[in-house]
Amino acid sequence: MSKWQCGVCGYIFDGDEAPEKCPKCGAPKEEFAKLDEETASKIERSRFTNSLHIELFTLLEKVKEISEKGIKDELDPPCVKLFEAAKAYAVDIQQRIKAELKGHMSKNKWG
Numbered sequence: 741m742s743k744w745q746c747g748v749c750g751y752i753f754d755g756d757e758a759p760e761k762c763p764k765c766g767a768p769k770e771e772f773a774k775l776d777e778e779t780a781s782k783i784e785r786s787r788f789t790n791s792l793h794i795e796l797f798t799l800l801e802k803v804k805e806i807s808e809k810g811i812k813d814e815l816d817p818p819c820v821k822l823f824e825a826a827k828a829y830a831v832d833i834q835q836r837i838k839a840e841l842k843g844h845m846s847k848n849k850w851g
């Protein structure tokens with residue numbers, strides 16, 4: 741399958757042919773340009789990486805939940821300390837994921 745990019749808004753369309761109208765901005769078919777193999781493959785890889793980031797983010801959300809339960813349970817100081825560390829780590833990685841994804845989107849290059 742080929743990839744087509746809207747020359748007006750940058751939207752990337754997957755298909756053997758360009759769409760009749762841009763799904764994002766409504767520009768006509770003529771505004772679309774076919775992307776070369778290399779660019780198309782970079783987009784695929786970028787989408788894959790983004791999906792990994794999102795999967796990891798979701799897992800870390802679970803880590804936060806579990807850690808909060810442990811902190812609340814307050815069995816003994818070493819346990820609480822461990823849960824606090826796990827929570828802080830999850831929050832830190834989540835912030836970094838957010839920054840990374842934001843960077844990908846602002847480049848608006850690889851869809």
Ligand SMILES: [Zn+2]
Nearest residue numbers: 746749762765
């Ligand atoms: Zn468009």
